[in-house]
Amino acid sequence: MIPVSLQSCLSFALIVFLLLPNRRIPMRYRGPLLLVVLVIGIIPLPTGLSLAGYLRGLTDELSITAMVWMLAGTALRLGWLQPGSSACSWQLCSVFAVLGVLLYPASMGVGMLDTYGWGYSPRMLIALIGMLALALLLLGNMLGVLILTLATLAFTLGIKASDNYWDYLIDPFVVFYSIGVLAANSIAALLKWRRSQFAPAPQLDEGLD
Structure with a gap:
């Protein structure tokens, strides 16, 4: 451990x-x-x-996801990695935002499902994460594949005190960060669209008399 x-x-x-x-x-x-x-x-x-x-x-x-994500960000700051595409960032944030919405409301008593309990016998949950990792692999998102793989491997080896798979996979900071990035990008895209809508139309040159 x-x-x-x-x-x-x-x-x-x-x-x-x-x-x-x-x-x-x-x-x-x-x-x-x-x-x-x-x-x-x-x-x-x-x-x-x-x-x-x-x-x-x-x-x-913190979760293994948070640790690996921060290590990747640190490697980027140190010049050891090249910046990824905005599409890869959007994919990664979308995955963990959805997982957070799946876990935390139910764990606080919203709804009838005990999604946190799924992490104690996580065969189906690991299968779901495996499919997400495969989808990210097909999309070329290697950081996402690495994060999900290492989180699952860490759970298998039991390197944390918790025996719940969710605690290896996500934590509130990962979820809030993911939702915040998605919200900020959405607002920026909306503002850009509105500016384009209200921008004056280019005037055509009048024909020669």
Whole structure:
């Protein structure tokens, strides 16, 4: 089992690094910046608990999906990966937004289905995720395939304290991020469409007399 402290420190470092405006920092300094943030998260405070420990208390253990997604974002910031297409981002956010809508309302008592309970004997759920991974593979979304595969593999190996497949697959932060990206993109597309509708029509050149 992966020690909670190790995952907490890694989560803290990745979250802070991705939130910092490091796009303005030269590429050669970004790796050392990530190491500095990691060390800051590990150092115990006078209370005896580190910043990573406080984050762990606020967020609990993040899902494997969140960890892999943040690692991919960090690799992108460090120049180790090339940016993916907007279509791939839309596909990935759509998958986890739908999974979140499937899980969280039912787990809070909305409806008659206990979708969280599906994660304890997740054969059908794993089959569904396998079909989603296959669809993403056909679409060329390799990050999505990697995330779903690693989450399933982690559940099989039991590297987290939870024995529920959902806890490996999604968490509230993944779902809120996915819904937020989809909403922001939809609003941007709507505003662009409205501007195009109200834009003055180009005037045709009058014919020569």
